[in-house]
Every structure is written in C-alpha cells, then in structure tokens.
Amino acid sequence: MSTTASPREPKDLAASVRVLDAINRKRAGTALAADEIAGIVADFVAGSIPDYQMSAWLATVACQGLSTDELTALTRAYTASPRQLDLSRIDGAVIDKHSTGGVGDTTTLIVVPIVAACGAPVVKMTGRALGYAGGTLDKLESIKGLRVYLPTDEIVPMVNSIGMVITGQGADLTPGDGATYALRDVTATVESIPLIAASIISKKVAVRADGLVLDVKTGAGALIPDRDRAVQLTETMLDLARAFGLSASAVLSDMSQPLGPSVGNALEIRQALAELRGRRSPGLWDLCAAICRLMLQSVDSGLTDEQAMTRINRVVDDGSAYETFVRWAVAQGAAAAALEAEELPTASRRQLVKAAESGWITRIDPRTVGQATMLVGAGRLTHDGPLDYGAGVLLQHRVGDRVAKGDVLAELHYDRGDADAARQLVESAFHIGDQHVTAPPAVHQIFEA
Ligand code: URA
Numbered sequence: 001m002s003t004t005a006s007p008r009e010p011k012d013l014a015a016s017v018r019v020l021d022a023i024n025r026k027r028a029g030t031a032l033a034a035d036e037i038a039g040i041v042a043d044f045v046a047g048s049i050p051d052y053q054m055s056a057w058l059a060t061v062a063c064q065g066l067s068t069d070e071l072t073a074l075t076r077a078y079t080a081s082p083r084q085l086d087l088s089r090i091d092g093a094v095i096d097k098h099s100t101g102g103v104g105d106t107t108t109l110i111v112v113p114i115v116a117a118c119g120a121p122v123v124k125m126t127g128r129a130l131g132y133a134g135g136t137l138d139k140l141e142s143i144k145g146l147r148v149y150l151p152t153d154e155i156v157p158m159v160n161s162i163g164m165v166i167t168g169q170g171a172d173l174t175p176g177d178g179a180t181y182a183l184r185d186v187t188a189t190v191e192s193i194p195l196i197a198a199s200i201i202s203k204k205v206a207v208r209a210d211g212l213v214l215d216v217k218t219g220a221g222a223l224i225p226d227r228d229r230a231v232q233l234t235e236t237m238l239d240l241a242r243a244f245g246l247s248a249s250a251v252l253s254d255m256s257q258p259l260g261p262s263v264g265n266a267l268e269i270r271q272a273l274a275e276l277r278g279r280r281s282p283g284l285w286d287l288c289a290a291i292c293r294l295m296l297q298s299v300d301s302g303l304t305d306e307q308a309m310t311r312i313n314r315v316v317d318d319g320s321a322y323e324t325f326v327r328w329a330v331a332q333g334a335a336a337a338a339l340e341a342e343e344l345p346t347a348s349r350r351q352l353v354k355a356a357e358s359g360w361i362t363r364i365d366p367r368t369v370g371q372a373t374m375l376v377g378a379g380r381l382t383h384d385g386p387l388d389y390g391a392g393v394l395l396q397h398r399v400g401d402r403v404a405k406g407d408v409l410a411e412l413h414y415d416r417g418d419a420d421a422a423r424q425l426v427e428s429a430f431h432i433g434d435q436h437v438t439a440p441p442a443v444h445q446i447f448e449a
Contacts (some may be wrong), residue, residue, distance in 0.1 A: 019043070019053050024324035026060045034073035041077035041176040053434055055187045058180060062192035071194050071236070072243055076174035077203035085173060085207055087123060089156045093299035096209035097291060098200055100216050100233075101133040103366040104258035104395070107215065108136045108166065109272035110288045113120045113325040115295045116163035118316035122295070125161055125169035129380050131317055132370025133221070134268065135167050138380070142266035142345050142389035146334040147267050162328045173206040191223060197236045205244045211246040211298025211449075212241055218444060219256030221366025227252075227444070234447055247292045249449040253287050254440045257364040257399050260284035262376040264392015264413065266344040273339065276322040282398060286442035298449055345390035347376075347413035351423045355403045360431040362399065368429035369393055369410075376414035376424040388415055393426055400439035403432065 010016035019040050022032055040057060043049045066074060070442065087094050095115060099105060112122045131134030137148050150158065150167035158165050171178025177199045184190045204212050214237055218230035234250045241248035253259075260281055262271035275285060293308040315321040330336055336342055373379050379386030394411040397403060410426050412419060 001397065007049060007052055008049050009052065012043070014105050015043040015048035016050070016053060019049050019057055023053075023060050023272045026057075026064055026349070029064070031072075032070055034069065034076075037070060037073040038077040038080065040082065041074070041180070042169055045175045045179050047072065051183055055183055055345060056191070058184055058189045060185065062189045062195060066194040068239070071198060071240060074194070074198040075202045075240060075244070075296045078174045078180075078198060079206050080351065081173055081175050081206070083172045084157070085152060087156065087208060090123070090159050090191065091120050092119075092121050093210035093212040094123050094159070095213070095295045095299055096123060096204060096207055096282055097213045097215065097295060098204060100196070100200070101135075102255040102259055103133060103221045103370040104218075104260040104263045104268070104284070105134065105255075105273045106260055106268040106284070107264070107288050107291060109139065109269065109325070110275045110284075111291045111295065112164050112166055113328065114292050114312055114315055114321040116328075117321040117324040118296055118311045119163070119291075120296055120299055121159045121410075122164045123155065123207060123209060124164070124166045125203065126166060126172075127169060129351050132367050132374060132379060134263070134265070134379070136166065138387055139265045139268050140166065141387075142269055143329060143334045144338040144343065146329055146338070147332050150332060158328075158331055162331055164328050166328070169203060174202045174336060177202050193224070193233050193236055196223065196233060197240050201237055201240045201244065204241060204246060208246075210247065211295065212246050213294045213298060214238070214241075214248060214250040215287070215291055216250055216252050217255035218252055219366070219440070221258070221370065222255040231445070238447060247298055247449050249260050249298060250447040251287070251290050251294065251443050252445040252447070254283075254442050254444060255366055256440055257283075258366045258369050258395060259287065259442070261394065263369055263373050263395070265387060265389045266346065267392040267394060267413065269344055270341055273322065273325070276316065276325055276423065277319070278316050282439075282441045290443045292379055294446070303447070347388065347390035347392075347415045347421070349414050351412040351414070351419055352408050353410040353412065353426045353430070355405055355407045355409055355430070355432060356427070358404045358437045359402075359434050361397055361401045361403060361430060362433040362435070362437045363431035364395065364399055365429040365431075368425050369395070372412070372422040372425035372429070375417055375425065376412065376417035388417070391415065391417070398439055402436075403409065
C-alpha cells in the first residue's frame, strides 16, 4: 500500500482540465484570452477549481507577468459580482483613495475627514491588517460602538449628510479578488506587480468614484521595497485605472521608516485625531497634505496647489475636519465620548527603548517595528486572530535626529505577549551612526492625473 498522500480529487474535471491547459500555455509564453481568464476566476469563485491548481496558475502569472489585455481581463474578472454599488445618488463628485499599506500609516483617517470638510464627498472602502502592516478596519474597531461594516443602503445617505464614509469592503463586491487574495497571501504570490494591480484596481472599479488617488509605498517596509519596481507598479495601476475610465493620480511615498510616530490600533486613532486638531507631525502630515491636495484636484482640475493647501489648512485650523470625523463616527454608531483619549483602549504596561550610544539615527526599520507590535498583539498573525487594541509602539525619534546615550527612542505599550522580545526588536530597528543623514522626504514623486 502506498504511504504517499494524493491531492484531493478536483470536483469539476472539465474546469480542472481548462486551468491546467491554461497553466501550460502561460508557462510556455502564450497570452491567455480574456474569456479564458474570466472562466478561470469564475470557476475558482464557484469552487470548481481546487486551491492547489489556482495556486499554480497564480504562481505562473507571478513569474510570467501579464500583457495589458490579460491584466484588463483579470481586473474585469475580479469585479464580476451580483452585488453592485451605485454612488450616482451622491450629491457631487465622489473621491476615493488607496494605499499599498505600511507601518504607522494612518493617512486614511486623516485625509478622508479633511477632504470631506473641504466639501468633496469621500467613499472609502477599506480592509484589515495581515502581517506587519496595519489595517484601517482594525484601527477603527478600537472605537467603541463604531460599526465598521456599513450596509450598502446606508452609504449614500451618510455621504450626503456628512460628506464621508469609511467602511469595510466585503469580499462580495469583488469576489474574484477576495478568493484569490486569501490564497496569494499563503502561497508567496502577493508581491507580483500585475496581481497587485488587478487586485487593487478591481476594488476601485467596483466602487467607481469620480476621482481616485493612489498612495504607493517604497522602501524597506513597503509591499514593493525597490523604488524602480514601485514606480512600475504605480504606472501599471494608473494605466489600468484609466483603461476602466477612472480619473487617477498617485504619490510614490516613503516607507523606509515608519510613517508616523504611532504604530498600533488605538495609538493610531489618537494620532489621527491629533493631526485633525493641527499637530502636523513631520512625515505623516506631509504625506497627508499631498494626498488631500491630489484628492481635491481630482474632482476640480482648476484648483491650484496653493488654493488646495489653503483649504486643507483652513479646515484643520478651524476644527471642521475634526468635527467631520466625530460626526461621521457618531453616525456610524460610536458615542462622541468614545473618541476622547481616555476612552480609547490603552495598554497598562510600558517598556522603554533607550539609545545604547550617542549619534545620529540613520535608519529605523519599519518591518522590524511592525513585527514587534505583532509580538504584543497589535498585529494579526492569522486572518481571524485576536487583537490587543491598546498595544503598540510610540516612536520618539525619526531618521536624521541626534540622540544621546540613554535617550528614550521608543515606548512599547502592552498587556500581554512577549514584551521582552518585542522591546529587543524595536531596539534592533534603530540604527545609530556617527554621520548625520538627511531624513528621506515623505513624498518621493507625484503622478498627476
Ligand atoms: N493590497 C491589495 O488590495 N491587493 C494586493 O494585491 C496587495 C495589496
């Protein structure tokens, strides 16, 4: 008797034969037809193709790449859904934004209320964290009572009365992406430019806003760390968005160090509220201002940079951006008091990370900081793993700062988990040298619409 386990029998032999044939031809360099790609995605969503065959197809695509026509076909296939979102009853042109994700990146919670307070409606569908990078939905769940999944029929009235909505995007709006993303995550096929582009742009096509701003990260903590490849991803997404009739612009932003000083769910909510009240932290604020400007210009092409910045600064300084956030959170179920700093979840324990020597901070590795927060429960190790909303890291310095031996570099906030290992990780994330280095700019490049 054989002791070798055999793979599970495919449920639908015809679908399996089709996908195996497509894998063979794609591997040999032949482009796949649009209806063939649509069929593979539909069969996978329907459960007719087993995970192991879809994984092989995704791996082949990750290695061979996709032609422009194939990429368009895959994006369209991802959006094939019986559920549609109709934003046509929103008063005014609607704006959307998307970030490829990072550490200490709480931009969505800052830019959405600012742009809404400037009078431009924003619908932002968002997701959860997996791995070391944070997720907006998880951050929002640290606000007591806030409903993070808003029923579709409440979206339009909410935007019309408050100017903004941030809600979880259920996988049913882009079922092909929902099904394949979960598989990519466990088969090392996330970091493929065409697969990322189809995944992100399909979600934007499903929402179909009038203006779209993409925030693509580059640097050690980014999905695509290499700068040239990050530019290639940006250009691929912009071309793809335009092929679907979306007016899109982009920023290439820095993720060679954590974007903001707070890393962790409730810590990032506090940070966002402080920025909305005018704190303007270096790095985080610079990127938020650039994204806000592009968002406003995406639906008003005559608006100059100066005019846009005047509006953005005005709604922060007069409190209306902060008030918009509070009105939205209350409309989506939170009590206004739940936004007070003392009402947000707070970890009860602290460990300080101190400089072992004097010098200049030359590097703060964002992945290592993100991994440290996971060790104390602020990040998710599995799709449905529990989170500690108060846990995380507060960074006291940025690259380019001068520190003396014994200065506090960061504070670890925690209740459980391996705090000693997390503190050591944060310590190892900081590199101190005897030469001054200039801090990298928060925004490396802007791609106008
Ligand atoms: N974010 C997405 O939505 N999809 C990807 O493939 C990668 C990041």
